[in-house]
Amino acid sequence: MFKWFRSGSPWIWLSGGMVSISLVAVLGVLLLIGWKGLSYFWPAPVYQFEVRSPGGNTQRIIGQIYERKAVSTSQLSDAGQDVSGLPHQVERILVKTGNRDLQNHDFTYILKPFIASQTTPAGMVAVERVQGGEFYGKLLNVIIEGKTFQPGSEVLSSVVALGSAHQAQIDTLQTSLASLNHRLIKLGDTRKPEREQLQVQIQEVDVALAALRNELKSSSLLVETSGGNDVSIPLGNVVNAWLPNDMGAGDKLVHWVRQIASFVSSDPREANTEGGVFPAIFGTVFLVILMSMMVTPLGVVAAIYLHEYAKKNAFTRIIRIAVVNLAGVPSIVYGVFGLGFLVYMVGGNIDRLFFSDGLPNPTFGTPGVLWSALTLALLTLPVVIVATEEGLTRIPASVRHGSLALGATKAETLWRVVLPMASPAIMTGLILAVARAAGEVAPLMLVGVVKVAPDLPVDRSSLMSTSTGNLCTWATIFMMWVFKARMLRRPGRWFTRLLSSW
Numbered sequence: 001m002f003k004w005f006r007s008g009s010p011w012i013w014l015s016g017g018m019v020s021i022s023l024v025a026v027l028g029v030l031l032l033i034g035w036k037g038l039s040y041f042w043p044a045p046v047y048q049f050e051v052r053s054p055g056g057n058t059q060r061i062i063g064q065i066y067e068r069k070a071v072s073t074s075q076l077s078d079a080g081q082d083v084s085g086l087p088h089q090v091e092r093i094l095v096k097t098g099n100r101d102l103q104n105h106d107f108t109y110i111l112k113p114f115i116a117s118q119t120t121p122a123g124m125v126a127v128e129r130v131q132g133g134e135f136y137g138k139l140l141n142v143i144i145e146g147k148t149f150q151p152g153s154e155v156l157s158s159v160v161a162l163g164s165a166h167q168a169q170i171d172t173l174q175t176s177l178a179s180l181n182h183r184l185i186k187l188g189d190t191r192k193p194e195r196e197q198l199q200v201q202i203q204e205v206d207v208a209l210a211a212l213r214n215e216l217k218s219s220s221l222l223v224e225t226s227g228g229n230d231v232s233i234p235l236g237n238v239v240n241a242w243l244p245n246d247m248g249a250g251d252k253l254v255h256w257v258r259q260i261a262s263f264v265s266s267d268p269r270e271a272n273t274e275g276g277v278f279p280a281i282f283g284t285v286f287l288v289i290l291m292s293m294m295v296t297p298l299g300v301v302a303a304i305y306l307h308e309y310a311k312k313n314a315f316t317r318i319i320r321i322a323v324v325n326l327a328g329v330p331s332i333v334y335g336v337f338g339l340g341f342l343v344y345m346v347g348g349n350i351d352r353l354f355f356s357d358g359l360p361n362p363t364f365g366t367p368g369v370l371w372s373a374l375t376l377a378l379l380t381l382p383v384v385i386v387a388t389e390e391g392l393t394r395i396p397a398s399v400r401h402g403s404l405a406l407g408a409t410k411a412e413t414l415w416r417v418v419l420p421m422a423s424p425a426i427m428t429g430l431i432l433a434v435a436r437a438a439g440e441v442a443p444l445m446l447v448g449v450v451k452v453a454p455d456l457p458v459d460r461s462s463l464m465s466t467s468t469g470n471l472c473t474w475a476t477i478f479m480m481w482v483f484k485a486r487m488l489r490r491p492g493r494w495f496t497r498l499l500s501s502w
Contacts, residue, residue, distance in 0.1 A: 041259035043244040043252050046124035046136055048226075049095070050116040058116060061108065062124070062136050062226040063097035076111075086113055098126075098134040099225060106133060120245045123151060125223060127233055128240040130269060135233060137223035139243065143232075146218045153251075156241055159219060163235040170212050177205045239269075283369075284438055290373035291380065291437050296430055298377070299384025306385070307392045308414060327382035335443035338375030343367055343447060367447050375443045380433035387432060391425020392418065 004010065049061040071092045073083040083090075091112040100106055125139035139151040142159050149155045184198045216236035223231050240262070242255055266276030310316045347365035355363040364370075395418055403413040419426075 038256075038260065041256050041263065043126070043242055043247060043255050045120045045244050046126055047095070048117075048119050048121055048124070049110060050118075051110055052114050052116045060226045060228075061095060061097060061110065062138075063095040063108070064126070064136070065093060066096050066107070067094040068092075069094070086111075096134070096136075097226070098136045100133045102225060102227075102229075102231070122246055123243065124245045125151075125156070125221070125241055125243055127221065127223070127238060129233065130237050130239055132237070133270070133274070135223065135231075137225045137231070139221065140224055140230065141222040143218075143220045143222065145215060151243075153243055153246060156221075156243065159221070159235060160238065160241055162219065163216065163238050166212050166216050167236070170209060173205050173209050173212070177202065177209070180205065287369060287373055287376065287444075288434050288438055290369065291376040292430060292434060294373060294377040295380050295384055295433055296426075299381050299429065299433075300388050300426055302381075303385045303388035303392065304414065304419075307389050308410075308418075323382045323385050327386065330442075331379060331440045332442040332446075334375055334379045335446035338371055338378070338443060338447040339367070342371045342374055347371065371447045372444055375447045376437040376440065379440065379443065380437050383433045383436065384426075384429040387429025388422065388426050391422035391428075394425070395421050 044064045046062060046064055049063075051059045051061055053059065069092050070089050072089050073086050076083050076086075076090075093110045093112060093115075095108050095110055096106060097103060097108050098106060121138070123138050125135075125137060127135040129135055139156070142149045142151055142155045144155075144159050144162065180198055180202050184195065184202070187195055187198070213236065217234060219235035221233045221235070221238065221241060223233060225231055240259075244252075247255065263276045264281070265278050267279055268277065269275035306316060306319065310319075343365060347362065350364040351359060351362050399417060399421070400413055403417045404410070408416070
């Protein structure tokens, strides 16, 4: 036994066991988060409660059950509730009643001893609205373009699809109208024939928008609330509607998949409290890709210079100390630097030199995606430099000497021998840089696009616009992409000559 302990085998097994326990714990947390998050989109049944108050009155409540919890009667008594005749501990049910515009609240508590009946009647509808939150009640009629239809799953799906199609057309026309108005403002008082043509186009778009909105107004859902009132929900305010109590297992699964897809692909609503997260996902991915295009060439070239060409003197030691220290600077400092130097100084000077006609409305002197990517590139540059230099250090000197002995130049040795062997370290540095940049918030709050971004940072109109600012921005991005592709795939003659001269 003593020899077994001295051999170190117990500590190996102990380390392996702890790693396994950690992996299982992390996997369990991820599964728990996934279960709690994905179960939110499952179409839960809509209940109808008949609640008896302590005074003997009966109240009808319609909603979905969100939580069940056992509470003590002493806690309820401290909250000012009448608990006479109740046991020491009772079950309290949290019900989402929706109908915020009618009841001024979304949730209510019900004590199980006060529930006279709890049913899931057919015909109960859950309506996801553009404004006002969700709406629950009994579906009475479906009105499509002035014609009344009996409620049913197929009819409800048809009216929801009609509303989605109309809303998509309205969004397209509104985008076109905004583009036409922007072009009209840029023309000013000159070019009267073009102004008249734009005004005619704007009038045509306005007429089409009015027609679509009138069609939406002529379609609605007639729903009976828990209080017995009939409420008409216009189709223009309906995002989705379903009958959860009438669905089978297959219908619920299809609805669950569609809800997840809608959450990932739609825009947020109600001040980012409802809707989807697609602009956030798109903005993060776009920003990280743009940052990677900037930081990879700079970081790799800086590491190559420091390790392969720079002499070991006081200057290089100062540079290395500065790189290491920059890796520990808080992100808010980079945000303030990016706002002051990149946005106000660089962007402001660009506007004064090239876009003076557009002032005081800034073109580059305002927070945007380009400046955010540059700030994040500066933030993650030390990570790429250190990781690349560590990879270059691990390559034996004999490999370089063998390449030089075979007649290769220093640049050819570096490009064809050293960099391919150091590519895992370069990719590790890039992955670490992306991981850090994707989680940073402080620079984006100062140098980002806007404080609340319910839409994409780019859209079809901005991509197709002939604005000089947009063209310059996309030309800059394209040149950075070409530069990165040339560096990573095949060096240009100018790059080889430059390294040979060093």
